[in-house]
Amino acid sequence: MGWFFRTFYSTIGKKLIMSLTGLFLCSFLLVHLTGNFQLFKDDGGEAFNHYSEFMSTNILIRILEIGLFLGFALHMTEAFWLYFLNKRARPVAYAKNQASENSTLISRTMIWSGSIVLVFLLVHLKSFFFDHRIIGSELTMYQGVVQAFQDPLYSWFYVLAMVLLGFHLNHGFQSAFQTLGLNHKKYTPLIKTVGLLFSILVPLGYITMPLYFLFTK
Amino acid sequence: MKLTLHVWRQKDAKSKGKFAVYQANDILEDMSFLEMLDVVNEELIAKGEEPIAFDHDCREGICGCCSLYINGRAHGPKRGITACQLHMRSFKDGDTIFIEPWRARPFPVIKDLIVDRTALDRIIQAGGYISARIGSAQDANAILIGHDQAEASMDAAACIGCGACVAACKNASAMLFVSAKVSHLALLPQGLPERESRVLNMVAQMDKEGFGACTNTGACEAECPKEIKITNIARLNREFLRATVI
Ligand code: HEM
Numbered sequence A: 001m002g003w004f005f006r007t008f009y010s011t012i013g014k015k016l017i018m019s020l021t022g023l024f025l026c027s028f029l030l031v032h033l034t035g036n037f038q039l040f041k042d043d044g045g046e047a048f049n050h051y052s053e054f055m056s057t058n059i060l061i062r063i064l065e066i067g068l069f070l071g072f073a074l075h076m077t078e079a080f081w082l083y084f085l086n087k088r089a090r091p092v093a094y095a096k097n098q099a100s101e102n103s104t105l106i107s108r109t110m111i112w113s114g115s116i117v118l119v120f121l122l123v124h125l126k127s128f129f130f131d132h133r134i135i136g137s138e139l140t141m142y143q144g145v146v147q148a149f150q151d152p153l154y155s156w157f158y159v160l161a162m163v164l165l166g167f168h169l170n171h172g173f174q175s176a177f178q179t180l181g182l183n184h185k186k187y188t189p190l191i192k193t194v195g196l197l198f199s200i201l202v203p204l205g206y207i208t209m210p211l212y213f214l215f216t217k
Numbered sequence B: 001m002k003l004t005l006h007v008w009r010q011k012d013a014k015s016k017g018k019f020a021v022y023q024a025n026d027i028l029e030d031m032s033f034l035e036m037l038d039v040v041n042e043e044l045i046a047k048g049e050e051p052i053a054f055d056h057d058c059r060e061g062i063c064g065c066c067s068l069y070i071n072g073r074a075h076g077p078k079r080g081i082t083a084c085q086l087h088m089r090s091f092k093d094g095d096t097i098f099i100e101p102w103r104a105r106p107f108p109v110i111k112d113l114i115v116d117r118t119a120l121d122r123i124i125q126a127g128g129y130i131s132a133r134i135g136s137a138q139d140a141n142a143i144l145i146g147h148d149q150a151e152a153s154m155d156a157a158a159c160i161g162c163g164a165c166v167a168a169c170k171n172a173s174a175m176l177f178v179s180a181k182v183s184h185l186a187l188l189p190q191g192l193p194e195r196e197s198r199v200l201n202m203v204a205q206m207d208k209e210g211f212g213a214c215t216n217t218g219a220c221e222a223e224c225p226k227e228i229k230i231t232n233i234a235r236l237n238r239e240f241l242r243a244t245v246i
């Protein structure tokens, strides 16, 4: 087991965890998004409620949910750990530094885009997980969603968080493959294109939901 | 041309440093950046002041000594060159220029603009070599190496160990340096016997020295005077994974 801990204690090992959990979270984003599109079905929320009932009672889904929680926990632990290690590696800052000449702002601010997504996640879990599944509510899941999104503050914060998630994915998606050692002129252009599309389309997909309920209900 | 220089002055590793401001007059645009500093130093010596200490040796871009962070960029504003290859024609009359040493915990300042880069040497000592019995030179074609393989290896071997990658990286990560050293040996048959132990030991030493981790911003590639590509970092990650799993 020594080799195992040594590997994941090293900087490259930590990044490997970030990339694997990051890609796992990307797959979750897709599944979650497609499921939630049922909100748009014009049936008073019947299909959506049915789906949410299934998701919260199916044993397999519940087990996967633990994996998802672990994925988030690992991703964030390593993110903050690396952030502080990296800060420590440069105790004296440059008086003059032109970072924009050699790298993108998005790639340099992953910890900030990630942290705002984290705050969003906590708010999101409070309204749609904690209040419904732990405390219990007389509203159906659909009614809960409609109610939440009628609050402009809530909806616009949702939109902002999704834009930052887009930034996070814009760098993160292709970066994860580099971390895994996959960078080759044969397929890297494809990874970059898919990453760009993913980082635009997925957050855009989520954004349609608060805006739909904010402006139509 | 006339320039205003803000130069980091620090007596020794233990002292606190600060910026000093100098006026550089009579600078010709054909001078190299280091020659400009020579002129400033001549004046300082004539006035009985301590000249600015900076690292240099070959002054033709092959030794990697000249480690200057010029106006917020490693080796100054131009791509693909070292500070000694930078010419004053890249600046305008009346410009203000900030000159700082490389900043990283594993690179402590020794004096003024000179930093201690032996951390990179210790990484090489941890595995950046091949163990071969030294006899008479082998026939050049005794071991055949494919063209693309040889080219990729030589591209990585162009690394002069200047530390610009560390200096430019927001995390002070030495991954580009280590990846270049691991790559040029991993790509050649002579490097294969120690392939696994090399990457594991070099990465362990890199971490021990206190360099940061790579976040794939690509700043190192953009500032490397030898234009070493981050595809080498991907190879380092691959070699590390391979050595761990095998
Ligand atoms: C659904 C949510 C998230 C997804 C899909 C996601 C995805 C990713 C991916 C794919 C990477 C690239 C990994 C690599 O470079 O190897 C990454 C990096 C990163 N993530 Fe996330 N992430 C999410 C949430 C978060 C959160 C909540 C944080 C909170 C702190 C965070 C912080 C970071 C940081 C700091 C990096 C850069 C790490 C580095 O390059 O060393 N992420 N993320």
Ligand code: FES
Residues within 6 Å of the ligand: B055, B056, B057, B058, B059, B060, B061, B062, B063, B064, B065, B066, B082, B083, B084, B085
């Ligand atoms: S002095 Fe040798 S590379 Fe600049």
